[in-house]
Amino acid sequence: MKKDTEINELFGKKLRLLRMGKGLSQEELGLQSGLHRTYIGQIERAEKNISIRKAYRIAKTLELDIRELFDFSDIYKENINKNK
Structure with a gap:
């Protein structure tokens, strides 16, 4: 499991x-x-934790399904490409 700081x-x-x-x-x-x-x-900047309630408010504002905020696959791909 990822560390809290990494998830943030x-x-x-x-x-x-x-x-x-x-x-x-x-x-x-x-x-x-x-x-x-x-x-x-x-x-x-990963200085604060976010609650599910606030994440939902942000997702709603961005017109996204809340799951999209937690899909980090594109960031993982970006990091892999940077390390090549």
Whole structure:
């Protein structure tokens, strides 16, 4: 099983990719999801843990199924390609 810090890092990277893919700033995502901009940044930098409830709010704001926030396969592929 992955360490908590590694999961937080993966989640943060995934959130950043999805947020930027939707063309949203941290502030815009925060406003639309009812979360503070600094909290979004802390999640993306793996400085905070996120609750399922808040992850659901973010997924809903990004118009995603919550499972997409936890699918790290694209990040794993990116890391493998960087190490080649």
